[in-house]
Amino acid sequence: MRKDITELVDKTISSLDGINRAEAPGYFLAKTKAKLYRSEQKEERFQFRRPVLLIAVLTLFLIMNSLVLLHVQSNSRYTHTDKASNVDGFAKEYGFTTSDY
Amino acid sequence: MFSLMVETYKHMVFNTVLGLVMNFEEAEDLSQDVFVLVFQQIQSFRSASKFSTWLYTIAVRTALNHLRKQKAKKRAVYIKRFFGMEVEQEISQTDFHHPGVILDNKEYAAVLFKALQQLPENQRVAFLLVKTEDLRYDEVAEILGVSIKGVEGLMHRAKEKLRNVLNDYYKS
Numbered sequence: 660m661r662k663d664i665t666e667l668v669d670k671t672i673s674s675l676d677g678i679n680r681a682e683a684p685g686y687f688l689a690k691t692k693a694k695l696y697r698s699e700q701k702e703e704r705f706q707f708r709r710p711v712l713l714i715a716v717l718t719l720f721l722i723m724n725s726l727v728l729l730h731v732q733s734n735s736r737y738t739h740t741d742k743a744s745n746v747d748g749f750a751k752e753y754g755f756t757t758s759d760y
Numbered sequence: 761m762f763s764l765m766v767e768t769y770k771h772m773v774f775n776t777v778l779g780l781v782m783n784f785e786e787a788e789d790l791s792q793d794v795f796v797l798v799f800q801q802i803q804s805f806r807s808a809s810k811f812s813t814w815l816y817t818i819a820v821r822t823a824l825n826h827l828r829k830q831k832a833k834k835r836a837v838y839i840k841r842f843f844g845m846e847v848e849q850e851i852s853q854t855d856f857h858h859p860g861v862i863l864d865n866k867e868y869a870a871v872l873f874k875a876l877q878q879l880p881e882n883q884r885v886a887f888l889l890v891k892t893e894d895l896r897y898d899e900v901a902e903i904l905g906v907s908i909k910g911v912e913g914l915m916h917r918a919k920e921k922l923r924n925v926l927n928d929y930y931k932s
Contacts, residue, residue: 672919674868674869674872675872681860683774683788687788687791691766691795692766
C-alpha cells in the first residue's frame, strides 16, 4: 500500500517530464495589436496627467492668482484713500473736528 | 517590430502564464497585457540581460499579480458572505489540463497542477519554469533574481512539499 502511494507520488511529480509548450491561441497577434491600440488611445486621452503638463497648468494658475491679487491690492489702496477723504469731508460738513473725540 | 516580437515569443509567454494561472482565457488576456507592457517599457530594458529573461520576468510578475488580485477578491467574497451580503455566484475551479502533457500523464498532471497551488509563489514559479519551460537553474536564477543555490533550494523544497501534499491526497 505504502509502496503504491510512493509510486503514485513519483509518477505524479514526474508527469510534466517531456511536456510540450502550450501554444498561444489563434489571432493572438491581431488581438494583442488591438489591445495595444486601445491602450495608446486611452493614454492619449489622459495626457493631461503628464507631469510636464501638470506643472505648466499649475504655474499658469499661480501666475493668474498673483495677477488677481496684485490687482485687488492696488484697488484696495485707492479705495482706502478715497474712504479717508470721504470721512474728512463728512466731518467738516457736520463740524466735527478731532478735538471732539 | 511589435509584430515580430509577439510572433517570436507568444508561445513562450503564453505557456509561462498558463502554467501559473491555469486558465486559458485568463492566460491569453494576461499574455497580451505582457506584450503591451513590454512594448511600452522597452526603454527600461537593459541589454546586459537577455531579452527573453526580461520577458519571462514580466510574464511571471503579471501572472502573480493577477493571482494576488484573485485571492484578494476571494477574501472579499468570504467577508461579504460572513456579513450576509449578496455576492455574485463564484465559478468553481475545475481541473486544469495542460495541452502539452503527453496522454498517459494527463490525469497525474492534473493532480500535480492542483497540488502546485499549495506551494509558495517562488517555489511554484521555479518548479514550473524548470518543468514546463525546460529552463536551466541559472536562467531561473536570473529571472527570479536569486542565486543558483537559491533555485536549487527552491526546487528541493518544492519537491518536498509536493511529496507531502500528494501523499495526503492519495492516502485520502
